Amino acid sequence: MAAKESSIQVQDISSVRNKQAPILLPQDSLEEIDLLAKEFGFHEFHLLQTSEIVTARWVGLKCRYGCANYNTSWCCPPAAPDFQSVRELLTEYELALLLMSENRNQHFYRNSSEKRRVQIKQWKATVSLERKLFLLGYYKAFGLPAETCALCKECAYPKQCKFPNEKRPSLEACSIDVFETLKKIGHTARLARKIEDCFHSYSLILLI
Template identity: 25%
Template sequence: MDEQKVIEQLLAAYPVYQYGFFQSKDLDINSRVREICQTECERYGTSWSCPPAVGTVEECREKIEKFPEGLLFSTVAEVKNILDMQETLSTRFAHEEITVSVEREMRKNGLDVLTLSSESCAICSSCAYPGAPCRHPDRMHPCIESHGIVVSSLVEKLKMDYYLGEQTLLWFSLILFRKR
C-alpha cells in the first residue's frame, strides 16, 4: 500500500486547501517555540493539549521520532475582521472536524497516527487539567507548537501558503503516521 496515495485520495473528500508530505526526521523542533508558549500563551499550563502537560520538548521529539512520515494540511476560513478573536476562533471548529475525520480515515486504512493541530484543544468548556485525566483523549489534539515544531519552517519547506490576506485564515494540522 502506498500510504501517500491513499491519504491523497481520502483528502479529496474534504475542503483541504493545501497539503504536503514530509519525513519526521526533517522537522525543525526548537525549544524556543516552547519558550514562546510559556511566555505568550494564556493556555500554557491550563490544558492537556499544551505544555507542560504534553511533556518536555525532548519527550515530544521522542514521540515524533516513532512516526517516520507526516502530513501537513491546511484549510481556509474567511473572516470580516481578523482582529476579532471571537470571530477568528469560531472558524477553527470546522478545521478541527476535518482533522478528526482525516485522522479517523487514516486509522481505518491501517495507519497509527499522532495528530497535532492548530491552537489549544477547545472540546470542553473547562479542561480537566491538572486535577483529572482528559475527558476526550481520543479527540484531543495537542497544538503543533506544543511539541516545539516550527510550523513556518515546515510550510516553507513544503512550498505551502502561510498568509492569504487580512480576511483569510489558514488553519494547519499535522498528522504523523506509520504502518500498523
C-alpha cells in the same frame, strides 16, 4: 498563520510528493489520502519525511510567554509532551502529513465564537482523518491539530478532560516550527498581516 492572495485551491497531488517519499508510499495510497484530506475540508497537504520536520525551542517559548492558553489546556504546555519527548517520538515515524486549511475571519479579534468554530472544525477534521487513516491500516497514525483544543468553552484542565477521545497535543505545543518545515520542502509561509487576509492553519498527522 500565513496568508496568500490566490483563491483557495486543493493542491495537485503530483506536487505533494517529496523526492524520497514515493519510495515509502505508493501512488494509490497518496490518491486515497488526497481524497480523504479534501473530504475533511483541508485545502492542501504535504507529505513529509519526519526528518524534514523542524522542532525548535522558540516555539515553546512563545507558548510559555505571550499565550493565554499556557497551563490552561490539556493540549498545550506544560501538559503536552516536552521537547525531548517530541524529538524522540519523531524518530519512531518515517512519514507525516502536513495539512493546511485556509480561513478568513474579519472579526478575528471581536468574534470569539467564530474563531472557536474554525478551531473546532479543524481540530475535529484532524482527529477524524487520523481515525480514518488508522482504519486504512496506518495503525500508528497520530494527529497534532492546530492551535489548541476549543471543544469546550473552557478547558477542564487540570480536571479530567471532557472528550478524552479527541484530546491531542497541538502542533505548536509540540514545538514544531511550521515556518522552517515549510521552507525545507520548498514552500514559504507568509503572515496574514491584514484582518481581511486569509490565514492558514496547519495540522500534522504522524503516519508511518
